[in-house]
Amino acid sequence: MAGKSQQASDKGSHGVPAGGWGSAKAVGEILLREHIPLAGPSLLAHQNKPDGYMCVSCAWAKPAKPHPLEFCENGAKATSWEVTNRRADRAFFEAHSLAELEGWSDHDLEEQGRLTEPMRWDSTTDKYVPVTWLDAFEEIGSELRMLSPEQVDFYTSGRASLEAAYMYQLFARMYGSNHLPDSSNMCHESTSVGLPESIGASIGTAILSDFQNCSCIFYLAQNVGTSSPRLLHDLQDAVDRGVKIVTFNLLREPGLERFVNPQAPSQMLTGKQTPISSQYCQVKNGGDIAALFGVCKALIEADDALKASGMSKVAGTDATPDDVADAATVAFAASIAAADKKHVLDHDFIEAHTAGFEEFADAARNYEWAELERVSGLTRDQMMQAAHTYANSDAVLMVYGMGLTQHIMGVQNVQMVANLALLRGNIGKPGANICAVRGHSNVQGQRTVGITEKPGLVPLDKLAQLYRFEPPHWTGHSTVDTCKAILQGEARAFIGLGGNYLRAIPETEAVEEAWRNLRLTVQIATKLNRTHVVHGEIAYLLPCLGRIEIDEQAGGPQAVSMESSIAHFHGSRGRAKPASSHLLSEPAIIAGIAKATLTKGVVPWDSWVDDYTKIRDAIERTYPETFKDFNKRLFQPGGIPRPLPARERKWVTANGKANFITPRRLFPDFSSAASARDVLHLATLRSNDQFNTTIYGYNDRYRGVEGTRRVILMNVDDIDRLGLHNGQIVELVTAIAEQTKRSLPGFKVMAYDIPAGCCGAYYPETNALFPLDHHDQKSKTPAYKLLPIRVIASPAAVRH
Structure with a gap:
């Protein structure tokens, strides 16, 4: 069903897997640099252990049965940075x-x-x-x-x-x-606003055991190898038991492609790698709603085709699936029927637990595939392949990060994830929930206490x-x-x-x-x-x-x-x-x-x-x-679970139902100035040598960047089209029609595997480009993942 270009590649952008000797070396280097070669390892032995301290870096869970070393490269950097002898x-x-x-x-x-x-x-x-x-x-x-x-x-x-x-x-x-105000305003506020309207919970509903019980994972807009590397253990375990991971992400990140477990001697000694994603969909910046609408459209129309086939006998007519769908949809429906399934969607769940389905389904049906392909950057075949995997999985876990929340349409991005989950009842059962991966180590908890x-x-x-x-x-x-x-x-x-x-x-x-x-x-x-x-x-x-x-x-x-x-x-x-x-x-x-x-x-x-x-x-x-x-339960192994009614399919919403919420459009309605041919859509990124605003160093081995953070990652066709060249020094200029000019000089062009029309640069170095009002209107989360900009050759570069 999918061509070679739609499969997860066996090689990252720079041939570097997540983890492995690169991570081990980085841990050793930071311990030496902060002058704690002896004290550091002793402390790290207690990191994220039931009776130890929680990492000051990311917010991933402390498991009840920890690994011998329950820390990652970035966690070791954060600890070393904190207990330095400087x-x-x-x-x-x-x-x-x-x-x-x-x-x-x-x-x-x-x-x-x-x-x-x-x-x-x-x-x-x-x-x-x-x-x-x-x-x-x-x-x-x-x-x-x-x-x-x-x-x-x-x-x-x-x-x-x-x-x-x-x-x-x-x-x-x-x-x-x-x-x-708090840091949550700048990261997952779109979750805190979007999910309550959809499912009555302000946070994700997933628990750690869902990774052990799921049959498929949809992984959306989160760079696990840099932002939450300990989660790679859960992904690896899932892959080892046959779980398919379908990834939607702007860049091909090594952590979502291949992992060498530093705690597995067999992998470290042999170089054996665990492929993470079974399908990797490289979505255009801001194209997530279109991509997910494509998956939903494929599911809904295949269900329509099955329904038409069943209704023809009941109504005594000659209606067939071909009357309501094209050949690709009919083939999709036939594959479901061949597995002795009567429906693609979970109609019992939709009827008993949800509202708004028909409006959402009609919106999905009415979008043309050509428009969904243009906005998402994916082919119809890619979106249908993802839908096929989803339809043939009994329990699907939805995992997403700030690549969805930090957008002009961040709330709608989050609600679109909930829509996809609701189509097949993938909320509130073992292995089927929503996992909103938070950044800082207690940013979620601070909201919980006021x-x-x-x-x-x-x-x-x-x-x-x-x-x-x-x-x-x-x-x-x-x-x-x-x-x-x-x-x-x-x-x-x-x-x-x-x-x-x-x-x-x-x-x-x-x-x-x-x-x-x-x-x-x-x-x-x-x-x-x-x-x-x-x-x-x-x-x-x-x-x-x-x-x-x-x-x-x-x-x-x-x-x-x-x-x-x-x-x-x-x-x-x-x-x-x-x-x-x-x-x-x-x-x-x-x-x-x-x-x-x-x-x-x-x-x-x-x-x-x-x-x-x-x-x-x-x-x-x-x-x-x-x-x-x-x-009494403070140091309970595995932690104290926070009560969440949505985990039990109890919906604390205004209508007492989980709600399909239909996005108003596929893509932000930027001004005409932002639609010009020379405008690119910027996403801010983290390197593997930083955590949030803390910069540990100037190298990003996963992306092949050394000695600097002032780079602009661009598609090679865009570099040629704009008359630039790889390595050229350029100025970045905000391309939203406002009186105030916002620009940053001194960035180096770097050819990279990124969709045409998109570009990437590091956070927080490019924050000055973002107007204060450039945020989701409901959550007020700054749209750090999508900003129209122009990339202009610096005068010095022109002279040379």
Whole structure:
């Protein structure tokens, strides 16, 4: 049914498999570079183990029965980066002004090592100088009391624990603010908005055992080899038992093609590789809805053909499948009938559990194959092959990542995945669910305990009862809203619990300039980054313990908790000696600021800091169904499953049904300026030498990039068509019709296996190209995966 071009190739873009000796070498190099060749391996032995600490990198689950080494290359890099013996101490800050540090790269700032003591910006010297914790808390509290709560934003990155996040949101609300933007706004907010309308769950429904029970996996727009390599073990196990993996992705990523398991001696010694994808569909940027509509169209029309064949006998007519379908569809239907199946779709499930099917089915029928091929970049044969695999699989697991969510139509992308799952009842049964692969290690969990700008998602009445205050009920700022408030001068203070906000956001140059007008900037962090050296009128840098470090409080060594991508809560216990005796834990810092700021409410801040079990008790009192027996089960092997009604086919939606939601169109309606022939569609990418905004190095061995991150990956035909050449230095220019010109010079053209009309470049280096309003209208997730741009030869290149 499929030609050679439609099958997964046996060779990645640069002939490098995921894992293997490349990963082993990279782990050794980072341990040596951070000067922890002996301490590092000892710590890594406890990473993601039931009684150990959760990785500070990705959010993949801690299995009940871990592998001997339950960490990946990027996890080892994250751990080494955190427990490095390098220090950004007072001597470092004495030697460098902040104006000087603004000229440093992200990599070089973080490479200075761990922060060691609280610092305050001195305007006379333009340097950070040491300050006592008490003085820091008192001035921050004094400044906050002089501001209106509507003027203060409380940002959270994805690394803070459930305990810290619960305290942080409580502090913000007791202060009077619902401005709680977080990193989820920039990654999977499209999931949090899209899935509730479809299935009544704000997160994916999959659990780890689904990988063991599925008969097929549809893998969509997620680079497993770079973003969540431990998931490769689950994919490999699935392939070994005969599961077909159908991949839809812009680039041919090695992790989705071939894997050499570093923990399998037979593979390491022989070079044997596990092929991951049985079919690899290289979708055009922004073509995911069209591709999935093609799969759905094939399924629906084949079902129509089977139905017509059965109805002809019942109605006594001469109707045949050929009257309602073409030859390809008839052949598809015949293959289903030959397997003694009466339907392609699960009509019993659709009838009992869903709404909106007929409208969606009609939309699928009405799309012409030529249009679906043009937008998706796939052939009809590819889409029908995927549909055939799907129809012949009893339990299909849907896995997707930010390649679907960070789009102008991100919510509709997510809902399209749900539509495909609903056609054959692939939600709420073993092996058949939706797995939304999250990025940062607790970004999902923070939402679970109240980090959200949407007051309707938080039990405000319960908080009011427990802590005797009146919470604000107005809608707060998302990340995009916070940027707008800073640009418009409405925001006066920014408190950051981790992260590198100024690097992560769109419209970076304009927001950075406006950032300097803030009255107060406070950053709680472990290492130095860009957001710390660009500052407000008063700026504090407050160093905290890292998750990997021993957290000794009055009640003894403390443990914290996180939520994984598959909605399980896990305990985490630090093992490393703290980087400095002056560090405080995140809960202690939050409590210190809260006590210096608040004049209302009743919260046992000091008791909570002494003993984190009391914070977890408070979390359980606030969310009793979600966190039942939280402390008792904290280190339960495999984690504590979060209750999700959709896993049991109970749909917490307005109509009590799972809903087919029909996308309004196949592709964003960009302006005419973005439709010109010389415009390409840019997707931002991560290298295998980074995690989010943290840059470990300048090589990407999976893509053959060495020594730089300023590259633009282009199809060779586009390079020729635009009069460019491989290796040429070019300027990237945003091609959306706006008055503001956004451009970035100094990028090198790199010929790459990417669909024509598309291009790729690294995040966050290209964030400045993205307008602030370039986001999904419902979720406000920045559309980092799809931006019209022009690639223009630099003047210097033209002269030569």
